[in-house]
Amino acid sequence: MFREMRRKKQMLSLEECVAVLDNGTSGVLAVDGDNDYPYAVPLSYVYCDSKIFFHCARSGHKLDAIARNEKVSFCVIEADQVMPQEYTTYFRSVIVFGKARVLEDDMEKRMALEILAAKYTPDDERGRMQEIDKLFGQVSMIELTIEHMTGKEAIELVRMKP
Template sequence: MFREMRRGKQELSLEESVKILKRGTSGVLAAAGDDDYPYAVPLSYVYADSKIFFHCAGEGHKLDAIARNSKVSFCVIDKDQIVPEKYTTYFRSVIAFGKARMLSDEEEKRAALELLAEKYSPEFEEGRRKEIDSQFRQVRMVEIKIEHMTGKEAIELVKEGRSPAKDFKF
């Protein structure tokens, strides 16, 4: 169902890809938007247990797109170093494919919100709880259950001595 990476030598292992998702602070959600135009939107997220979580308002383009078609992709760029003298870019990124759903169960929603808040405000536990309590009713949490993921890096980074990438599936 999912394509194999054309340049397999540049594929990152599952472990390396997960590390990128865990340390990243923003990514781009891509969904089937209005009139079949692709809709890609940058957002903050948290990764846990082969899932990506993000928050949003109670209505809007993202939720409309997900309601029409739950299949989405999510991309995180970990490295983007332009090397002008070599006419290239040293890059590292991950693309996850999966199905998105709005969390309606209050316990699931609160757990996802706590993960997100802890990622971005790790030292402010009391403040996180107050913020979650004050925004809980109006905020929406979306979960992407990852079905397939690939990570890739520039061949120059591979040649620096990184271990060969392994094929993996979810």
């Protein structure tokens, strides 16, 4: 169903892919957009229990696209060091394929929102809970269930490994 990576030497292990997702702070969600155009949008996210969660407004392009087609992809770039003298970049990235759904249950939605908020404000539980309470009715939470995930890094980074 999903293509195999051609450059297997550069493939990240599952553990390395998870580390990229855990450490990343933003990624790009790609959906089936309007008029047969792909729509890719950068967003903040959290990876938890083999799923990715992100928030958005209660209406908009992203939600319309997901309602039409739940299949999405999501990409996170951890490293992108330009090496002009070598005519390359030292990169490390992960791409995820899966199905997205809007969390309708308030308990599910709140749990996902709390996990997301904790990632970005780990030292201010009281403040983040106040913000969640204030904006809970205005936000949607999306859960991306991962069906396939691959990661890749520059061959130069592979060669640097012990």
